[in-house]
Amino acid sequence: MKRLEIDAPRGTGRPVVLVVAIIVALAITTLWFREGTNGPVHTARRAVMLVSEPFAAVGTFVTSPLRAAGQWLGSATVSRTDYASLKAENVKLRVQLAQTTEELLQSRRTGPLTAWASQNPGMKKVGATIIARPTDSWDGTVLIGRGTSSGVRIGDPVIAAGGLLGQVVEVTAFDAQVRLITAQDSGVSVIVQRDRAPGIVKGAVDRSLSLDFVDKSKTPKVGDMLLTSGLGRVFPADLIVGQVTGVSSSRTDLFPEVSVASLIDLDDVEEVLVLTGTVPTASGQGGGGE
Amino acid sequence: MNKFIPAAIALAAAAVLQIALAPYLAIFGVVPKFLFVVVVVIALTEGSVAGCVAGFSAGLLLDLLGAGVVGPYALVMCVVGYLAGMLQANLFAEGWLLPVTTVFVASLGTEISYGVILSVIGLSGSFWHSLFTVMLPGAVYNTALALVTYPWLARLLRADRGVKSLGRLA
Numbered sequence: 334m335k336r337l338e339i340d341a342p343r344g345t346g347r348p349v350v351l352v353v354a355i356i357v358a359l360a361i362t363t364l365w366f367r368e369g370t371n372g373p374v375h376t377a378r379r380a381v382m383l384v385s386e387p388f389a390a391v392g393t394f395v396t397s398p399l400r401a402a403g404q405w406l407g408s409a410t411v412s413r414t415d416y417a418s419l420k421a422e423n424v425k426l427r428v429q430l431a432q433t434t435e436e437l438l439q440s441r442r443t444g445p446l447t448a449w450a451s452q453n454p455g456m457k458k459v460g461a462t463i464i465a466r467p468t469d470s471w472d473g474t475v476l477i478g479r480g481t482s483s484g485v486r487i488g489d490p491v492i493a494a495g496g497l498l499g500q501v502v503e504v505t506a507f508d509a510q511v512r513l514i515t516a517q518d519s520g521v522s523v524i525v526q527r528d529r530a531p532g533i534v535k536g537a538v539d540r541s542l543s544l545d546f547v548d549k550s551k552t553p554k555v556g557d558m559l560l561t562s563g564l565g566r567v568f569p570a571d572l573i574v575g576q577v578t579g580v581s582s583s584r585t586d587l588f589p590e591v592s593v594a595s596l597i598d599l600d601d602v603e604e605v606l607v608l609t610g611t612v613p614t615a616s617g618q619g620g621g622g623e
Numbered sequence: 624m625n626k627f628i629p630a631a632i633a634l635a636a637a638a639v640l641q642i643a644l645a646p647y648l649a650i651f652g653v654v655p656k657f658l659f660v661v662v663v664v665i666a667l668t669e670g671s672v673a674g675c676v677a678g679f680s681a682g683l684l685l686d687l688l689g690a691g692v693v694g695p696y697a698l699v700m701c702v703v704g705y706l707a708g709m710l711q712a713n714l715f716a717e718g719w720l721l722p723v724t725t726v727f728v729a730s731l732g733t734e735i736s737y738g739v740i741l742s743v744i745g746l747s748g749s750f751w752h753s754l755f756t757v758m759l760p761g762a763v764y765n766t767a768l769a770l771v772t773y774p775w776l777a778r779l780l781r782a783d784r785g786v787k788s789l790g791r792l793a
Contacts, residue, residue: 347671347672350705357697358695358698358701359694359698361683361694362698363694366692377687378693381684381687389646391643392642392646393647465646466646466649467646468642468645469654470653470734470757470761502690510690512690539652539753539757
């Protein structure tokens with residue numbers, strides 16, 4: 334008799350549990366959309382962030398030798414020292430070239446912009462390290478080890494060597510969640526450095542970047558650098574977003590299809606800077622980077 | 624109630640692995656889902672109700688770990704856990720093919736359903752693009768993970784049946 338009880342199918346034929354679970358899930362989704370940032374679901378997410386942070390930090394620490402070994406194997410076909418130095422130098426030179434070009438173009442523009450720039454003090458920066466990476470294929474966020482106790486706020490831009498990395502979307506006292514520019518729900522207002530053509534750089538589920546809504550008459554060229562436009566004060570102007578890697582356009586397309594690559598190696602980046610004080614507050618403060 | 628303890632331990636361990644290890648096992652941005660594999664194995668060993676509850680819990684955790692809308696994973700995974708649990712009565716044969724096939728089909732179903740929900744609420748891009756870059760690779764990755772972990776998970780979750788041989792677990 335006991336054997337029969339053990340082997341009998343357990344827990345089947347109770348769709349009421351399924352119905353309740355579906356209703357609760359739909360209620361949570363609805364609540365997430367309707368509540369404010371201090372609502373119960375958002376608060377629960379911040380709590381999960383706090384609880385998961387130590388585990389993520391341990392994971393980062395424990396896997397660092399394995400990741401280093403993977404990078405070592407990945408570059409085994411060339412001299413590792415040469416490869417690392419050339420790669421670093423290449424990124425540095427591309428950034429320097431973009432910055433120099435931008436400064437040159439800026440100097441050619443008329444006085445008001447220069448005067449405006451000189452009237453704005455330097456942006457405040459907070460250094461941080463990435464302590465957790467996306468836990469799901471659909472997720473395009475990383476966790477950094479700085480929070481409100483360091484002056485980080487929701488909306489603050491985050492940069493890394495090579496340009497714009499993303500934007501803070503959730504913050505606790507000691508850490509913050511950063512939505513990468515490659516996330517599928519990310520969009521950055523940019524301009525093409527060469528001709529100032531505006532557009533929107535969007536992410537995708539496979540973490541690729543594309544440039545949308547660019548006027549066909551100003552179709553970018555491969556190699557063009559894309560900078561933040563500063564429109565809407567979401568990001569400070571003139572941060573490097575990426576470089577055009579491919580352009581295709583047919584007569585029936587309303588906008589050209591432009592593929593973009595970030596200069597940041599998102600899988601390897603570890604240190605970032607949070608630009609605090611660039612997001613306008615209700616009292617009108619901030620926006621120093623505009 | 625004791626039979627729920629191994630399931631809870633397996634879910635907790637999967638949660639830790641999902642946070643600490645899974646991000647570093649990503650291949651071309653595709654992250655394995657330890658939590659999902661555990662949910663399917665719980666469903667296959669404990670039945671629909673346990674699968675549904677485990678799926679809801681694991682899905683909610685996955686939702687909360689990300690930055691997007693909270694709820695879709697809980698919704699999808701409770702349904703998948705329930706459906707996978709309906710196969711429990713048929714898992715008497717020795718072998719690994721049925722559980723692993725179940726993981727693949729369930730994983731693909733979960734990813735597609737999640738993508739559809741994101742599309743409906745306007746948070747996803749091209750469905751076909753997602754199918755070939757995230758959904759199918761994710762299902763394959765989870766299946767490979769199940770091949771490695773299923774025997775050990777099944778031994779943990781079916782300890783009350785006194786099964787000694789890994790070959791008999793499936």
